[in-house]
Amino acid sequence: xxxxxxxxxxxxxxxxxxxxxxxxxxxxxxxxxxxxxxxxxxxxxxxxxxxxxxxxxxxxxxxxxxxxxxxxxxxxxxxxxxxxxxxxxxxxxxxxxxxxxxxxxxxxxxxxxxxxxxxxxxxxxxxxxxxxxx
Amino acid sequence: xxxxxxxxxxxxxxxxxxxxxxxxxxxxxxxxxxxxxxxxxxxxxxxxxxxxxxxxxxxxxxxxxxxxxxxxxxxxxxxxxxxxxxxxxxxxxxxxxxxxxxxxxxxxxxxxxxxxxxxxxxxxxxxxxxxxxx
Amino acid sequence: xxxxxxxxxxxxxxxxxxxxxxxxxxxxxxxxxxxxxxxxxxxxxxxxxxxxxxxxxxxxxxxxxxxxxxxxxxxxxxxxxxxxxxxxxxxxxxxxxxxxxxxxxxxxxxxxxxxxxxxxxxxxxxxxxxxxxx
Amino acid sequence: xxxxxxxxxxxxxxxxxxxxxxxxxxxxxxxxxxxxxxxxxxxxxxxxxxxxxxxxxxxxxxxxxxxxxxxxxxxxxxxxxxxxxxxxxxxxxxxxxxxxxxxxxxxxxxxxxxxxxxxxxxxxxxxxxxxxxx
Numbered sequence: 001x002x003x004x005x006x007x008x009x010x011x012x013x014x015x016x017x018x019x020x021x022x023x024x025x026x027x028x029x030x031x032x033x034x035x036x037x038x039x040x041x042x043x044x045x046x047x048x049x050x051x052x053x054x055x056x057x058x059x060x061x062x063x064x065x066x067x068x069x070x071x072x073x074x075x076x077x078x079x080x081x082x083x084x085x086x087x088x089x090x091x092x093x094x095x096x097x098x099x100x101x102x103x104x105x106x107x108x109x110x111x112x113x114x115x116x117x118x119x120x121x122x123x124x125x126x127x128x129x130x131x132x133x134x
Numbered sequence: 135x136x137x138x139x140x141x142x143x144x145x146x147x148x149x150x151x152x153x154x155x156x157x158x159x160x161x162x163x164x165x166x167x168x169x170x171x172x173x174x175x176x177x178x179x180x181x182x183x184x185x186x187x188x189x190x191x192x193x194x195x196x197x198x199x200x201x202x203x204x205x206x207x208x209x210x211x212x213x214x215x216x217x218x219x220x221x222x223x224x225x226x227x228x229x230x231x232x233x234x235x236x237x238x239x240x241x242x243x244x245x246x247x248x249x250x251x252x253x254x255x256x257x258x259x260x261x262x263x264x265x266x267x268x
Numbered sequence: 269x270x271x272x273x274x275x276x277x278x279x280x281x282x283x284x285x286x287x288x289x290x291x292x293x294x295x296x297x298x299x300x301x302x303x304x305x306x307x308x309x310x311x312x313x314x315x316x317x318x319x320x321x322x323x324x325x326x327x328x329x330x331x332x333x334x335x336x337x338x339x340x341x342x343x344x345x346x347x348x349x350x351x352x353x354x355x356x357x358x359x360x361x362x363x364x365x366x367x368x369x370x371x372x373x374x375x376x377x378x379x380x381x382x383x384x385x386x387x388x389x390x391x392x393x394x395x396x397x398x399x400x401x402x
Numbered sequence: 403x404x405x406x407x408x409x410x411x412x413x414x415x416x417x418x419x420x421x422x423x424x425x426x427x428x429x430x431x432x433x434x435x436x437x438x439x440x441x442x443x444x445x446x447x448x449x450x451x452x453x454x455x456x457x458x459x460x461x462x463x464x465x466x467x468x469x470x471x472x473x474x475x476x477x478x479x480x481x482x483x484x485x486x487x488x489x490x491x492x493x494x495x496x497x498x499x500x501x502x503x504x505x506x507x508x509x510x511x512x513x514x515x516x517x518x519x520x521x522x523x524x525x526x527x528x529x530x531x532x533x534x535x536x
Contacts, residue, residue, distance in 0.1 A: 009432055011288045015179040015281035015333055016244070017447065021186050022159040022279050029156060030411055043468050045149040045419065052155050056190035065283055066445050110150070143298055145422045149415035149467055151313065156413050164277055177334050179285065199417055200311050283447040284512070289454050290431060293424040313417040320423050324458035378418070 002035045002073045002129070005092065008065050019063040028055060028087055028101040031071040035085065039125050051108035051115075053082060058100040068092035071101075074131035081115045082106045083126050136169045136207040136263070139226065142199050153197040162189060162221055162235045165205040169219065173259050185242035185249075187216060192234040202226035205235075208265035215249045216240045217260050270303045270341040270397070273360065276333050287331040296323060296355055296369040299339040303353065307393050319376035319383075321350060326368040336360035339369075342399035349383045350374045351394050404437045404475045404531070407494065410467050421465040430457060430489055430503040433473040437487065441527050453510035453517075455484060460502040470494035473503075476533035483517045484508045485528050 012023035032052075033043065041049055063069065070090040077084035087101035106115045107122070118126070146157035166186075167177065175183055197203065204224040211218035221235035240249050241256070252260070280291035300320075301311065309317055331337065338358040345352035355369035374383045375390070386394070414425035434454075435445065443451055465471065472492040479486035489503035508517045509524070520528070 009428065010435055011282055011290050011428055011431055013283035013447075014279055015283070015285045016182060017283045020163075020279045021189060022156055022163060025156040025159050026411065026413055029154075029413055033412055045415075045467060048150060052193055054190065054192040055155060056188065058188040059186055065447060143294065144301055145294055145297055145416055145424050147313075147417035148413055149417070149419045151417045154413045160277065160279055163279055167278055179281075179333060199313060284450060288431075289457060290424055290427040293427050297422075297424060316418060320461060322458065322460045323423060324456065326456045327454060 001131070002031075002038060004031050004034050004071050004073075006030065006069050006071065008063060008067045008069065010065050013065045017064070019065075019067075021057070021059065024057045024059070024063075024089065024099055024101065025055060027069065027071050027089065028057065028103060031073045031087055031101075032085060032103055032105070035073045035129075039122070048110055049107060050105045051110075052103060053106045054102075054104040056102040059098075060100065061096065061098045063089075063091065063098050069098070075126045075129040076102075076131065078118070078123060078126050078130065081117050083118065086131070135265070136165070136172060138165050138168050138205050138207075140164065140203050140205065142197060142201045142203065144199055147199045151198070153199075153201075155191070155193065158191045158193070158197075158223065158233055158235065159189060161203065161205050161223065162191065162237060165207045165221055165235075166219060166237055166239070169207045169263075173256070173263075182244055183241060184239045185244075186237060187240045188236075188238040190236040193232075194234065195230065195232045197223075197225065197232050203232070209260045209263040210236075210265065212252070212257060212260050212264065215251055217252065220265070269399070270299075270306060272299050272302050272339050272341075274298065274337050274339065276331060276335045276337065278333050281333045285332070287333075287335075289325070289327065292325045292327070292331075292357065292367055292369065293323060295337065295339050295357065296325065296371065299341045299355055299369075300353060300371055300373070303341045303397075307390070307397075316378055317375060318373045319378075320371060321374045322370075322372040324370040327366075328368065329364065329366045331357075331359065331366050337366070343394050343397040344370075344399065346386070346391060346394050346398065349385050351386065354399070403533070404433075404440060406433050406436050406473050406475075408432065408471050408473065410465060410469045410471065412467055415467045419466070421467075421469075423459070423461065426459045426461070426465075426491065426501055426503065427457060429471065429473050429491065430459065430505060433475045433489055433503075434487060434505055434507070437475045437531075441524070450512055451509060452507045453512075454505060455508045456504075456506040458504040461500070462502065463498065463500045465491075465493065465500050471500070477528050477531040478504075478533065480520070480525060480528050480532065483519050485520065488533070 014020035072088040076086040089099040148154035210220040223233040282288035344354040357367040416422035474490045478488040491501035
């Protein structure tokens with residue numbers, strides 16, 4: 001299980017007093033990138049290997065400024081050219097899940113601007129992070 | 135069909151040269167709020183009536199700085215306490231759909247911090263904006 | 269006098285109920301870029317001509333969601349390789365100035381990654397937008 | 403000397419490949435709030451004590467995705483109702499200062515919506531963090 005911790009920044013809230021919905025996608029992107037880094041991929045933007053095809057967030061309960069959030073990431077599906085990540089966003093103080101995220105990532109060649117099959121090596125690494133989603 | 139137009143801001147792009155995925159959710163929120171305004175609801179944050187339960191964006195092709203985007207919004211489902219919105223994000227220059235969005239909105243009483251049934255009046259207005267999703 | 273209008277987005281507010289300070293810099297960037305466009309410069313990011321050396325915002329009174337803001341831009345100083353812009357941020361509803369912005373722009377060659385003198389042609393255009401700052 | 407460390411997020415960059423100027427103000431806000439926390443103030447938004455009157459950032463060299471940045475904060479001036487903070491933004495990898503920030507903070511009563519004198523107790527704490535700015 002891959003996990004990062006973030007602390008909610010003030011500017012990530014909105015006038016309803018809670019975390020603005022768009023901020024959750026900042027956290028999911030951060031979790032995704034740190035997960036990809038652990039797979040052994042470069043974070044050099046000139047050698048970027050994935051493009052986001054879809055992302056989703058279900059909001060279970062409201063989050064607030066200064067909360068410590070754990071974002072847990074696991075592989076939920078592996079396709080030919082793409083794979084899916086599921087995320088749990090947990091409030092560290094209460095240990096409750098406040099949101100659930102999902103991302104579909106496509107193996108993408110930015111030079112050729114086209115998708116490419118997932119290599120056997122990557123498939124093995126992804127499999128080792130595969131978890132049946134809840 | 136409800137439609138707003140936005141022009142992609144420079145800070146909404148990222149180092150891959152395209153619109154950052156989180157920025158699409160800014161556009162979807164803007165479309166949602168403007169749609170809700172047309173339903174006759176106040177935009178006073180002390181009298182806010184809806185909470186976002188889930189949102190999703192499918193990225194079809196990359197978007198760029200300075201593009202003119204049309205965000206079209208329609209009701210795709212009406213439940214007891216919630217309803218769903220579907221969005222098309224269209225590049226105005228090419229008339230191509232570059233992304234598809236979705237939102238589940240819950241009728242919510244922020245004072246009581248609980249969801250509430252959709253009134254008959256709201257149901258009628260939502261029905262008049264109901265479109266079978268593509 | 270160059271002027272753009274923006275409408276404050278919901279996600280640009282924060283938990284104090286007003287516009288978050290970082291959002292004003294989004295508006296100033298938008299004003300700057302639209303001003304530079306009127307000078308005849310390309311907005312192609314591969315042919316970008318300026319880099320921001322400094323920016324500042326003085327907050328005079330609080331701004332809120334859904335306000336219509338006018339951002340007025342004028343040249344306040346012209347140097348050898350740089351020039352300064354001053355901005356007034358006006359609430360369109362009350363016609364009151366709610367914030368004042370400033371930017372120092374350097375003529376910059378991104379390929380060579382170094383600053384370059386302002387050409388005579390650019391200097392003339394800038395002069396025609398020069399206003400003694402208040 | 404008060405110091406926080408942040409790691410540049412992907413969405414904080416822009417299409418020029420570097421950190422977008424607006425993102426620096428996110429870092430400065432985070433540094434400011436953490437500094438205020440160390441002064442003993444509550445971070446409860448219903449008991450907020452300061453409002454930002456002005457902020458500025460000088461950009462010395464470009465910053466990039468994934469850089470570790472140190473944001474150092476010190477008091478540079480103490481007035482009757484306000485005080486000033488100066489910030490250095492240092493690239494942790496090279497130990498070079500890539501940006502300089504400034505903020506003018508006003509002691510503010512959000513209930514009464516008016517500024518208030520700095521108490522003797524706060525003045526003492528601020529004095530102990532006073533550093534002549536460079």
